[in-house]
Amino acid sequence: xxxxALVGIGAAALVAAVALAQGGPPEPQRQxxxxxxxxxxxxPETLAIQDDDFLNPAFLWVEEGEEAWNRVEGTxxxxxxxxxxxxxETMRGVRARMPAYHPRLQRVVTLEQQVNICRTxxxxxPALPIDSRPLNAITTFIALQSRGMxxxxxxxxxxxxxxxxxxxxxxxxRGQLDMRCGxxxxxxxxxxLRADLLSQGMSNGFPTYRLKEQRVISLQFRxxxxxxxxxxxxxxxxxEEFTNLEFYLAWRAQGLPVESPxxxx
Amino acid sequence: MRLGAAKLFLGLAIGLxxxxxxxxxPLVPYRVVDDxxxxxLTGTPGDPDRGRALALDRSKGNCVTCHNMPxxxxxxxxxxxxxxxxxxxxxxxxxxxxxVDSKRINPDSNMPSFYRVEGLTAVRRDWAGRPMLTAQEVxxxxxxxxxxx
Numbered sequence: 001x002x003x004x005a006l007v008g009i010g011a012a013a014l015v016a017a018v019a020l021a022q023g024g025p026p027e028p029q030r031q032x033x034x035x036x037x038x039x040x041x042x043x044p045e046t047l048a049i050q051d052d053d054f055l056n057p058a059f060l061w062v063e064e065g066e067e068a069w070n071r072v073e074g075t076x077x078x079x080x081x082x083x084x085x086x087x088x089e090t091m092r093g094v095r096a097r098m099p100a101y102h103p104r105l106q107r108v109v110t111l112e113q114q115v116n117i118c119r120t121x122x123x124x125x126p127a128l129p130i131d132s133r134p135l136n137a138i139t140t141f142i143a144l145q146s147r148g149m150x151x152x153x154x155x156x157x158x159x160x161x162x163x164x165x166x167x168x169x170x171x172x173x174r175g176q177l178d179m180r181c182g183x184x185x186x187x188x189x190x191x192x193l194r195a196d197l198l199s200q201g202m203s204n205g206f207p208t209y210r211l212k213e214q215r216v217i218s219l220q221f222r223x224x225x226x227x228x229x230x231x232x233x234x235x236x237x238x239x240e241e242f243t244n245l246e247f248y249l250a251w252r253a254q255g256l257p258v259e260s261p262x263x264x265x
Numbered sequence: 266m267r268l269g270a271a272k273l274f275l276g277l278a279i280g281l282x283x284x285x286x287x288x289x290x291p292l293v294p295y296r297v298v299d300d301x302x303x304x305x306l307t308g309t310p311g312d313p314d315r316g317r318a319l320a321l322d323r324s325k326g327n328c329v330t331c332h333n334m335p336x337x338x339x340x341x342x343x344x345x346x347x348x349x350x351x352x353x354x355x356x357x358x359x360x361x362x363x364x365v366d367s368k369r370i371n372p373d374s375n376m377p378s379f380y381r382v383e384g385l386t387a388v389r390r391d392w393a394g395r396p397m398l399t400a401q402e403v404x405x406x407x408x409x410x411x412x413x414x
Binding site for chain 2: 227
C-alpha cells in the first residue's frame with residue numbers, strides 16, 4: 001500500500017518533471033475523469049423530445065440558421081456560404097473543437113464570437129447580440145454538424161492561460177451563498193436541489209432548448225442563471241470571464257459526444 | 266483546552282469586528298465558544314412558527330432546498346442531511362453557529378453562512394453588504410429547529 005503510494009508519487013513527479021523539461025505547465029487533472037452527459041440526469045419525457053428531431057423545437061432554430069447561412073448580408077455582399085460553402089462539410093467538427101485559440105486575435109474565442117468576427121470583419125455586417133435568436137439559430141445549425149463527435153478542445157500552448165483563468169473562475173466560491181461551480185456539479189451531482197436533479201454541469205448539449213424559457217439558450221445564458229442562483233454578480237455574456245469559463249467547461253466535457261441541440265427542463 | 270481558548274479568542278476577535286461593523290452594517294456582535302454561539306443574537310426568544318415559514322421561504326432560509334424537513338413540501342433537497350432530529354444531535358448554541366456561519370464548523374461546507382457579510386466574492390448587487398437572514402430571523406429558525414427532536 002505504502003509502496004504503491006510512493007510509486008504513485010514517483011509517477012506524478014516524473015510527469016511534472018517531463019512537463020517542466022518540455023517547458024509547459026503540468027497537465028491539468030480532471031476532478032471528474034469520466035464525465036457523464038446531462039442527458040443521464042434528464043427525465044425520459046425530456047429525452048423523448050430531444051431524441052426526435054421532429055419533436056425537438058430547437059429544429060426551428062436549425063432551419064432559421066440554415067436560411068441565414070445562405071443569406072447575403074452586409075456591405076461586402078457575401079453570405080457565410082460564399083466563403084464556407086456547404087456547412088455540412090465545412091462546419092463538421094467545428095462545435096466539437098470550440099472555443100479555440102484564435103492566432104490572429106491572440107485570445108480564445110467561442111463559436112458565437114467567431115460568427116460575429118466573420119460578420120463584422122469579413123461581411124461588413126453588424127454583430128448579432130449574444131444569446132439573441134438569430135445568433136442562437138446560426139450556432140445551433142453549426143453545432144448540429146458536429147452531433148455525435150467527441151468534444152476535443154485544445155488547451156495547449158498559448159491557449160493555456162485562458163484555460164487557467166477559466167479554471168480559477170470555476171473554483172472560486174462566489175455570491176452570497178458562497179458556492180463554487182463544483183459545490184453543485186462536482187460535490188453533489190445526483191442529488192436534489194429542491195426539484196432539480198443536479199447534473200455534472202457538462203456543456204456538450206449547448207445550445208439547448210430550455211422548456212422553462214421556451215427557446216434555445218446559449219451556454220452563457222445558462223451560466224448567468226447559475227451565478228445568479230448563488231446570488232452572485234454574473235459577468236456579461238460574451239465577455240472575457242465567461243469565454244474562459246466556457247473554454248474550461250469544454251475541457252471538463254472532453255470526450256463526451258456533442259449533443260446539441262439538447263433539450264432541458 | 267488550549268483549542269477551546271483559541272476558539273474563544275477567535276470568537277471574541279470576530280465578535281469585535283462584528284461590533285465595529287454594527288455601527289455601519291447590520292450585524293450584531295456574537296461570541297463563539299467551542300463550535301457554538303451560546304447567547305441569543307437578540308435577547309428576544311425566537312418564534313418557531315415564523316421560523317418554519319422562513320425555512321421554507323426561497324428568499325429567506327430556503328433550508329428545504331438542501332434539507333429534507335418534516336413538513337409537507339412538494340420538493341425537498343438532499344445536499345445536506347435530513348433536519349428531523351437535529352435538536353437531539355446538537356445543542357442550541359451549536360445549531361445557532363450552524364445557521365450563522367457553518368464554515369466555522371467545516372471550512373469546506375457547501376451550506377451558506379446565513380449571518381455573514383465578510384469574505385464573500387462577487388455578491389449580487391442587490392444583496393451586497395446584507396446578511397441572508399436578520400438576527401431575529403436566525404433566532405426564529407433556531408426556535409423551529411429546536412422543535413425537531
